[in-house]
Amino acid sequence: MTPPTSDVALGFLLNGSSVSVTCAPEDRLLDLLRGPLRLPGTKEGCGEGECGACTVLLNGLPVNSCLVPSYQADGATVETIEALADERHAALLEGGATQCGACTPGVAMTAEWIRRHPALGKRFPLSELMAGNLCRCTGYDGILKSLEAALTDDEGTA
Ligand code: FES
Ligand code: FES
Numbered sequence: 001m002t003p004p005t006s007d008v009a010l011g012f013l014l015n016g017s018s019v020s021v022t023c024a025p026e027d028r029l030l031d032l033l034r035g036p037l038r039l040p041g042t043k044e045g046c047g048e049g050e051c052g053a054c055t056v057l058l059n060g061l062p063v064n065s066c067l068v069p070s071y072q073a074d075g076a077t078v079e080t081i082e083a084l085a086d087e088r089h090a091a092l093l094e095g096g097a098t099q100c101g102a103c104t105p106g107v108a109m110t111a112e113w114i115r116r117h118p119a120l121g122k123r124f125p126l127s128e129l130m131a132g133n134l135c136r137c138t139g140y141d142g143i144l145k146s147l148e149a150a151l152t153d154d155e156g157t158a
Helices: 028-035 085-095 106-116 118-123 141-157
Strands: 008-014 016-024 053-058 060-063 077-079
Touching: 016 028, 028 053, 028 106, 060 106, 085 106, 106 118
Parallel strands: 008 077
Antiparallel strands: 008 016, 053 060, 053 077
16 A cells, blocks of 8 residues: 555544545654544554564554554544453453553454464463563563453353
């Protein structure tokens, strides 16, 4: 896709609803979500594709929205933390997986991707699947245990 040189009108499916919005060529998907689309749940950490705090699902796949040019969302499906059930947050909180909370939305979005693809969890360790989501607070133990429990619960109720 050739980058636009002037403002561009986009249309895409955001958390199940059609949205239309105009973006500047240099806008990142993260800017679009937190700015004109008023969804502040997606966080900015490093802004360089290293920490995963800004993870959203783009056409069902986890991406670092700080690295995705907004215009690439045109015609796509975008899902953010605002679309996830509260239970997933609850599972993270109960398991001591959240301290400052900066990483939590990104962790929850990657976990949602894993939940939708149970075969992934059978092929790869959870720690490997979650490796793109950094947490400076918890030491990962609480996160991995909480997610493991939540994913096992989901399998049980599927
Ligand atoms: S803010 Fe996007 S990866 Fe860190
Ligand atoms: S809870 Fe603070 S970065 Fe993860």
